Amino acid sequence: MNKLDQEERDILEAFESGKTKRAKGxxxxxxxxxxxxxxxxxxxARINIRLSSKDFRGLQKKALAKGVPYQILVASIIHKYVEGRLHENSN
Structure with a gap:
């Protein structure tokens, strides 16, 4: 766990001891x-794309290793790219 500052430790202690209450609303x-x-x-939204068989098989293998359907993996990759969390490797 990351190091907590004093305020965060106080909050965690209050939560773990059951002293916290839900805010109104x-x-x-x-x-x-x-x-x-x-x-x-x-x-x-639905899209259709064409991939090489080799890339498609590779995608399916990666998805299988992660335990998700390949469509979910593709959607996740696209979402990360759009959000700026996935960048092209410049090798």
Whole structure:
């Protein structure tokens, strides 16, 4: 675990000892944020792409190793790229 500052240690201790209480309106806030996440993650567009058989087999192998369907892996790769968390290797 990362090192915690004093305030973070106090919060963790209060949580673990059961001294924390939900804020007023927390349920409404939680529901609103769940709706935001649901709307943001909704997969409502379909694309078709052509890949070489070699790349497709490689994609399927990677997905199998990760334990996810290859479509999920492709969507994850695209999402990471769009969010700027996946960069082209310049070798």
């Amino acid at each position: 927390a349920s409404k806030t939680q529901k609103r944020h769940q709706e935001y996440a649901k709307d943001m993650l909704r997969k409502d």
